[in-house]
Amino acid sequence: ETVINRIAAGEVIQRPANALKELIENSLDAKSTNIQITVKNGGLKYIQIQDNGVGIRKDDFSIVCERFTTSKLQKFEDLSSISTYGFRGEALASISHVAHLTIQSKTASEKCAYRAQFIDGKLNGPPKLIAGNQGTQIIVEDLFYNMNVRKRALKSASEEYQKIADVVGKYAIHNASVGFSLKKFGENNDIRTPVGSNQTDNIRTIYGNSIARELTEFSLEDDKYKFKANGQMTNVNYSTKRMNFLLFINHRLVECQSLKKSIDQVYTNYLPKNMHPFIYLSLKLDPKNVDVNVHPTKHEVHFLNEEQIVEIITAAVEKKLLGCNN
Ligand code: ADP
Ligand code: MG
Structure with missing residues (x-):
């Protein structure tokens, strides 16, 4: 069963840029106004995305990585949005099958943040209480550590990074009022668009x-x-x-x-x-x-x-x- 899940997950998550795209969409869905991304080794070693959105409640940690579990389809009519957003409730589950996934989050109604690790769709121990601001931080490490074939099929770290920068830039233009930043770990920002910007300014920032x-x-x-x-x-x-x-x-x-x-x-x-x-x-x-x-x-x-x-x-x-x- 784990192998089948892993293969299915590898279909959904094909490369670092692809995982990041799903994470960005989640942060936008969570009404974030600021999204900060840090990567190592073209995202193969490490992707971190920090947002200031609504957060995930402690009680929901146990289900966010279950396949086909989503908080976003409330009514039957909402099912039609599957057609735009694809197979819902699959992204985090998939990532947890092909990488080491850590989620830290705080909602407005909770006093503290919680942090937990996930393996193959499940919590690896109960969420731990920690200090933190409202919003969600997701860390994806060692992508495809358990899928050597997929890993070998990827391009170099610098090419994977280019794909990541491409995705971030495009989302920053489409969501111009949201602030975005992207950097390699320990370096300066490669992309930074301010909160409340406009599309033309962001096109200028990103494409010149x-x-x-x-x-x-x-x-x-x-x-x-x-x-x-x-x-x-x-x-x-x-x-x-x-x-x-x-x-x-x-x-x-x-x-x-x-x-x-x-x-x-x-x-x-x-x-x-x-x-x-x-x-x-x-x-x-x-x-x-x-x-x-x-x-x-x-x-x-x-x-x-x-x-x-x-x-x-x-x-x-x-x-x-x-x-x-x-
Ligand atoms: P989907 O986005 O289709 O619902 P995902 O696997 O991408 O499925 O995410 C699962 C659930 O985890 C979401 O429905 C949402 O409740 C929660 N979630 C994921 N990322 C975030 C985030 N950045 N902020 C708040 N909630 C999140
Ligand atoms: Mg999603």
Whole structure:
């Protein structure tokens, strides 16, 4: 049974950046306004994430790492949000099967913080009382210590770190009002975005001013297919060799090749040959219309009326590019 759980967990958690993405989403779900991340060895040795969110009650420590246990689905209708957030209640459980997991947390209503370690989905001893501020600190150590094959398949620590920085940067842009920081243990911050910042400033901080100064905001709402889209796109004065496409669907960082290619195609008429834009796009769809069969870790999503929605967004982008803004 442990082996099966471990294999399943290895499917959900494929690399450090992937584990961190789940942890960031948990901190955001917990209404944190400040999220600080420290890693060692590209996250393979150590990932620490500290937030100032609502915290985990002492009594809930025993269940947070049980598979399919979540505090986030209260009503039956909430089940539809599975389609955006994937298989819920799987992240911490999975991490505890493939790494050493320590959780420290304090809620507003409790006087003290508690700290506990987890192994294979279970508490390794009762939570211990300690001093601490409100919020949650999660430490993931020795990722894949029990999965040598997976460990060998990973890239170098510096490449894994790049993937981590990429994820943190994108979430910092999407959640601009939340403060984010990322650093390697014992070093200075590589990323730091202040609490209460805005998207353009965070794009400047993370991707540089050459992008930030050429951005145009766009937003659209469609009644027929019931979606909203808003974002930032570079104009014709900016271009790059590899397209930067930051896509969030219902606040989850995802990939969607059809949308990416379609938007990129528009720019080919306006940019030098083989050059591409920077696009940040937040798309809000009815959760019922996002394909539940795509596993969240595969990242690539499909949704109902994809072709039509892609076409509408692409047309809006083209209109903006042409400057006929109506
Ligand atoms: P899910 O996010 O799908 O509910 P997870 O395995 O990611 O499942 O987390 C399990 C539960 O642990 C969450 O439902 C939540 O109650 C609690 N939890 C995890 N991380 C945090 C956090 N940073 N702050 C507060 N609660 C958390
Ligand atoms: Mg989660």
